[in-house]
Amino acid sequence: MRNSPAIAAAFEMTPGRYPEHTTLGLYRDVLSQALREWHVRPGQLDGLLIPPADMAADRPDVLMHERFIDELGIRSVLSETMFAGGASYALMVQRAALAIADGRAEAVLCAGAGKFPKLDLDTRRSMSKIFQPQFELPYGPTIPAMYALLATRHMAEYGTTAEQFAAVAVAARRWAMRHPQALMRPRGEIDVAAVLASPMVASPFHMLDCSVPCEGGGAILVTSGEVARRICAQPAYVRGMGEFHSHGYQSQADEFGVSIGAREAGRQAFRTSGLTPGDIDVVEIYDAFSAMPLICLEDLGFCGKGKGGALVESGAILPGGELPLNTYGGLMSFGHVGDASGLSMIVEGARQVMGVAGERQVASAATALVHCYGGMQADHGTLILAREA
Amino acid sequence: MTDPRPVPVPAASSAPYWEGAAQGRLLLPFCSDCARHFFYPRAWCPVCMGRNLVWREASGRGTVHTFSVVHAAPAVGFEGQVPYVIAVIDLAEGPRMMANLVNCAPEAARVGLPVRVVFEQRGEMRVPQFTPADGY
Numbered sequence: 001m002r003n004s005p006a007i008a009a010a011f012e013m014t015p016g017r018y019p020e021h022t023t024l025g026l027y028r029d030v031l032s033q034a035l036r037e038w039h040v041r042p043g044q045l046d047g048l049l050i051p052p053a054d055m056a057a058d059r060p061d062v063l064m065h066e067r068f069i070d071e072l073g074i075r076s077v078l079s080e081t082m083f084a085g086g087a088s089y090a091l092m093v094q095r096a097a098l099a100i101a102d103g104r105a106e107a108v109l110c111a112g113a114g115k116f117p118k119l120d121l122d123t124r125r126s127m128s129k130i131f132q133p134q135f136e137l138p139y140g141p142t143i144p145a146m147y148a149l150l151a152t153r154h155m156a157e158y159g160t161t162a163e164q165f166a167a168v169a170v171a172a173r174r175w176a177m178r179h180p181q182a183l184m185r186p187r188g189e190i191d192v193a194a195v196l197a198s199p200m201v202a203s204p205f206h207m208l209d210c211s212v213p214c215e216g217g218g219a220i221l222v223t224s225g226e227v228a229r230r231i232c233a234q235p236a237y238v239r240g241m242g243e244f245h246s247h248g249y250q251s252q253a254d255e256f257g258v259s260i261g262a263r264e265a266g267r268q269a270f271r272t273s274g275l276t277p278g279d280i281d282v283v284e285i286y287d288a289f290s291a292m293p294l295i296c297l298e299d300l301g302f303c304g305k306g307k308g309g310a311l312v313e314s315g316a317i318l319p320g321g322e323l324p325l326n327t328y329g330g331l332m333s334f335g336h337v338g339d340a341s342g343l344s345m346i347v348e349g350a351r352q353v354m355g356v357a358g359e360r361q362v363a364s365a366a367t368a369l370v371h372c373y374g375g376m377q378a379d380h381g382t383l384i385l386a387r388e389a
Numbered sequence: 390m391t392d393p394r395p396v397p398v399p400a401a402s403s404a405p406y407w408e409g410a411a412q413g414r415l416l417l418p419f420c421s422d423c424a425r426h427f428f429y430p431r432a433w434c435p436v437c438m439g440r441n442l443v444w445r446e447a448s449g450r451g452t453v454h455t456f457s458v459v460h461a462a463p464a465v466g467f468e469g470q471v472p473y474v475i476a477v478i479d480l481a482e483g484p485r486m487m488a489n490l491v492n493c494a495p496e497a498a499r500v501g502l503p504v505r506v507v508f509e510q511r512g513e514m515r516v517p518q519f520t521p522a523d524g525y
Binding site: 119121124125128132133134135136137138139140141142144145146148149150151152153156199200201202203204205207251252256 | 394395396397398399400403407428429454455456457458459460461462463464465466467470473475477485486487488489495499500501511516
């Protein structure tokens, strides 16, 4: 792309509990800490992309970019409160990269913070807006069960097993043990038996097949290559981008054993990058539930359809393996920070390519693929990041 | 005690569907222009956006396309139902719809299970549900 858009800096709060903060308070922490850590002043930014706050609440706060361009004192050429669930941030990076390639912007801040809501009666009621009111809601849908519909179908079509889904959770924990900020690191490693022995939530998902709710946030700075090289030693250039929206309500998916969005967004990302799955060194896939990375790996082209179970069981996704997956622990072991959940895998993909992933750094990480989805698999965004523009 | 589960609120585009259900009939919207059924009911055909829609009574037969058994963290109003089965049904007429598997032990749920429609009282309404077909 023209002007070599790149992730120049990435920041993430330690996921946890921040009872002293409202969501807006978390945002202020994220913004101030990120800019301080990066040695970037607000005046150097010319764009801000940010999601609505408290999407699970009855009334989300949608006047976010107006508030924060004002508080930061930014005069911007590109600002928007934009939302596509867990895919929001992947799409923000794409919007920023395109504006930079077009010469319209130079340094766009993408930020998010979230509190995974306490599941009290009011919150559970207001969260049910993601389900079709007449044709899903009367049947008692839950988010785990709606994702489980894909997993069950995958098992029936391809013979995938609960042990293979569990292997994804086990690998995530192994990686989390190498990340000082990971929420589940103090709990230690887990094995397949522990996943299968944890309480069943919605078959085939056990508790340890599910992501871990917490609070936090992060930020990503997308700049032109020229600006990025002044800010960091090794930018993570945005080499490929893809987006797809496959359905609105989960019961309306065209296929269930498949992530259509990963297939289509992934295809675009590979086409625009000129790379193939064989060229990718590190993979970060949104893992609300253990089955999703397994299914998405297939649909992104990392193995044949139906071969994801064998792939994750082979050890390829573990530290030292050939296809390192969710090298920071993923949402299952790093933590699922509510509305900001779609940021952490981009932060990690960028850090791996920048070579700043510490103890968990994959030695040969010249390229990373990040795939995010949200809105009950409706929204998909894929990024391919690379050391070379 | 009244049933705490949500009662569907019909829209103009779906009123015949719910009136049919109240009479124990599963009515599907059918697009006269593309000559096909679709689901869920809405103001137009999702393929051609045509509005020449008619309602056709379905056979009520189908098979389980996929499912999940909810054991924990149930939906609001479903606290007393755990464990319950959420399923997506392939209707004989082509479209897919969500329902619960009722009168079916959760461990008997499986992909491909033949099912037939039944109607469950919900407030003043009746909600289509599916149960294992005769002989299973």
